[in-house]
Amino acid sequence: MAEQAIEVTNLTFEYPDTEEPVLKDISFSIDYGEILGIIGPTGAGKSTLAMCVNGLVPQVINGEMEGDIKVKGMNVHESNVAAMSEHVGFVFQEPENQLSQMTIEEEIAFGMGNLGVPREEMLGRIKDALSQVSLEGFEERSPLALSGGQQQRLAIAAVLAMRPTIMIMDEPTSMLDPKGKNEVYDVLKNLKAYGMTGIIIDHEVERIAAYCDKVLVLDGGEVQMFGTTEEVFTKIDRLHELTLHAPQVTEFLSQYNQQFDGKLDLATTVKKAVEVYESANK
Template identity: 75%
Template sequence: MSVEKPAIAVKGLAFQYPDTEEKVLKNINFTLNNGEILGIIGPTGAGKSTLAMCLNGLIPQIIPGEIEGEIIVKGIDVSQSTVSDMSEHVGFVFQEPENQLSQMTIEEEIAFGMGNLGVPREEMEDRIIDALRQVGLSGFEKRSPLALSGGQQQRLAIAAVMAMRPTIMIMDEPTSMLDPKGKNEVYGVLRNLKEYGMTGIIIDHEVERIATYCDKILVLNEGEIQLFGTPEEVFTNIEFLHRLKLNGPQVTEFIYKYNQLFDRQLKLPTSLEEAVTVFEKESI
């Protein structure tokens, strides 16, 4: 019986930008299974975006530097593949969607990336309809991307990548410029990725949402992995997170402080629903 290969396997990854004295990534090792969503958190300058750009070959093929280790994505050695070839497997959504949007209409925006991949026009039409449905923008085909809200623009950027049919989607701080409504819209799309069987990676500071939507959490600090595991395994390690100047979800922090104030040892929850259950048991 064959064992399914992981979506991403990183072994001994290190990277140093030119003209810098220290490596920005040091001995990075982790695997992510197909269909899992990974949340990457860490302080500013921890190396989160650098790690993301290593996974699709942007580093070091477009952004130069010295790289060590091995990155295998969908069974492909990234170092032996071009960025354009990797784009068929790994989609990348950046922090500011307007930097990715360049066409006059939404349907032209989504068609642009597919055209670069040589997708037939008849198939493009089906993919445009499907991608817009997945991100909740059906009926917007003829609108200008510039007429959209920030959350809608980010969803359009995601749709344009999804239409290229990668099996892995990387989103680098896609909600940092958005209001709460826009953030909820983007995380709603993240949920849809999982339902479609796609593997996802999201870099964000929104720990409440990260805890809710992600299967695994990777904590980076000064280029090194500090924690890697399920949301429960990572976010209940509150004291360690605090030493890294990071916080857990608000509900986790609340129960942590409650335990300190009242000398209790309640299980630390990572969601409001779990907190309600914890307090129900406390009141019995």
């Protein structure tokens, strides 16, 4: 297999003073340009897994790790978090917790400064990053004067300015109102168009189905399902066993088939579901 953007092999991780590993023998890989959605019940180990990919676990958050994680062919264990931050950007759930500077411009410059990006190059990158998240003209404002959705877009811009190949987002929209959620997902759509590789953790399966190429289902620290979005979300019985559910349209098509003896394909987005249903019910 050619080099993958992220390659995880037999990863097991245990926090100190716990009886059981939080991640058990996890293996998966994603290719350059793919977006992976990670879903699973609360406590499944989703955030821990995401933090393993940039080395935060176990380098900053301690514990015992076995197995291999390669990012762009590099072994994450042999690198450190600071060096990895050039390759892997991380956006957390609460935007306020990851902002620290007085102005938006400084906020975006902060990460680049740590990477040693020359000053003259910074200005161009700040401009690019702000335009990617539609915050042009906000350079001089305070990050704290922004709405939640704008703050999260700023956090994304600060990561983008570091020009990572891979972007990890851990429930980036769960604290946001509907407007803020849409703003952040619009940015994601853009990133995908730019060919960015990404990992998103989110409970909203409808969003995951619309934006991700692949889905990994984690439960009890184990990979329960892994495949393309279609493959995972059409195995509805398995999802239900794991106390999860498919997008509403997929649930509808599945129940329609059961109740009315139909043979509709299980689509996972509104557009495809409408096509499937309409062509069978002309």
